[in-house]
Amino acid sequence: MTADSPASRQRRPVRRLAATGLVVLLAVLSAIGTINLLPVGGGIAVEGPLAVHRTAQTASPPDGELPNDALLPPGAPSPVTLSVPAGPHLAVPILYYHYIRTIQPTAQNLLSFNLSIPPTLFAEQMALLQVEGAHPITLATLMEALAGKRGLPARPVVLTFDDGYADFATVVQPVLARYGFVATDFVVSGFVNKPRYMSAAQILKMEAAGMVVGSHTVHHVDLAAVPLSAAWLEIANGKNALEKLLGHPVLDFAYPYGGFNAVVAQLVQQAGFREAVTTMNGNEQSLNGRYELHRTGMGGAPSLATFAQAAGVPLPSPVQLASISVLATSPSAPRSE
Numbered sequence: 001m002t003a004d005s006p007a008s009r010q011r012r013p014v015r016r017l018a019a020t021g022l023v024v025l026l027a028v029l030s031a032i033g034t035i036n037l038l039p040v041g042g043g044i045a046v047e048g049p050l051a052v053h054r055t056a057q058t059a060s061p062p063d064g065e066l067p068n069d070a071l072l073p074p075g076a077p078s079p080v081t082l083s084v085p086a087g088p089h090l091a092v093p094i095l096y097y098h099y100i101r102t103i104q105p106t107a108q109n110l111l112s113f114n115l116s117i118p119p120t121l122f123a124e125q126m127a128l129l130q131v132e133g134a135h136p137i138t139l140a141t142l143m144e145a146l147a148g149k150r151g152l153p154a155r156p157v158v159l160t161f162d163d164g165y166a167d168f169a170t171v172v173q174p175v176l177a178r179y180g181f182v183a184t185d186f187v188v189s190g191f192v193n194k195p196r197y198m199s200a201a202q203i204l205k206m207e208a209a210g211m212v213v214g215s216h217t218v219h220h221v222d223l224a225a226v227p228l229s230a231a232w233l234e235i236a237n238g239k240n241a242l243e244k245l246l247g248h249p250v251l252d253f254a255y256p257y258g259g260f261n262a263v264v265a266q267l268v269q270q271a272g273f274r275e276a277v278t279t280m281n282g283n284e285q286s287l288n289g290r291y292e293l294h295r296t297g298m299g300g301a302p303s304l305a306t307f308a309q310a311a312g313v314p315l316p317s318p319v320q321l322a323s324i325s326v327l328a329t330s331p332s333a334p335r336s337e
Helices: 019-032 110-114 119-131 139-146 167-179 200-208 228-246 262-270 304-311 318-329
Strands: 037-040 043-046 089-091 094-097 156-163 184-187 212-215 252-254 275-277 284-286
Touching: 089 139, 119 167, 119 304, 119 318, 139 156, 139 212, 139 275, 139 284, 156 167, 167 200, 184 252, 200 212, 200 228, 212 228, 228 262
Parallel strands: 094 156, 156 184, 184 212, 212 252, 252 275
Antiparallel strands: 037 043, 089 284
16 A cells, blocks of 8 residues: 655645535535445445545555444535634644654665655654654644644644554654654554554554544545545545544544545535645644645655754754764653653
8 A cells, every 4th residue: 555645746725615616516416416335344335436436546455444334424415615713824843754664665666765764763853852842732732722722832843644554553652652742643444453554452552642543534545536425435434433443533634645625625624523634745834724734744764954944943953963862762761841
């Protein structure tokens, strides 16, 4: 399976639909008609336009998908206008990772290289955040700040991980725990319990340790490249499956491949998500744009200077670099307030 790649396509900002566009949109959705959901052992059987239409860039999910018997309304809903009040803009970096590589990719496997970083580099990045006094926050905290309900700590940054890879539980979380850092992992519900991905038990354990679970659809489908009814099922079924596992609402969403448009963003809101993150580069966030939050990718082998710039912290001095090296290799490093 291939995961999100910021270079896979150029994203366009979500633009609000005009009244005429909404009329046409509602007519299209009305023509789709009722979608019959049939819970079966390996997933969801559907009739009509949802039987096919997979994106060419989406790899088939692992065999034996996670059973997903979460029930949905009998049809795809009519999207509604984004009911987001005007809010301030804040410069808060949202960084995104995919997985930690333990084997150096070959020159021919550039995609794998760009979607991963070595464990030593990740440890150094987190140590740099600690040394520079950065404060990782959740997307919920960011939304409250954008709504004017709370302030933010100095040098806030949001750490996110896409796809729910197993190394989040085995490599990433222990590093985050050294400093009391929090991160959000956007889980593909259909990949849970599959090789290379977190098990249901690991997801529950990492959430109990303070991490946040977000949704990344059921099969990691480019939502802008499939029929609206198929996009709705991917969005809503992924949410329902994770909520059934966790026992509480899942409010954070990430678009697979960064693929979205105005209608997809409306479906995400209609499904009950509080916000959604894209792969559009930048750190300017706004309440108006909460379903198109910007992120900066951290794959490949960025220098610490590049990472510092992306994370919104000063460049490390030679003395700080020495401290970072010590912290990154130490078995524990309690956070200094």
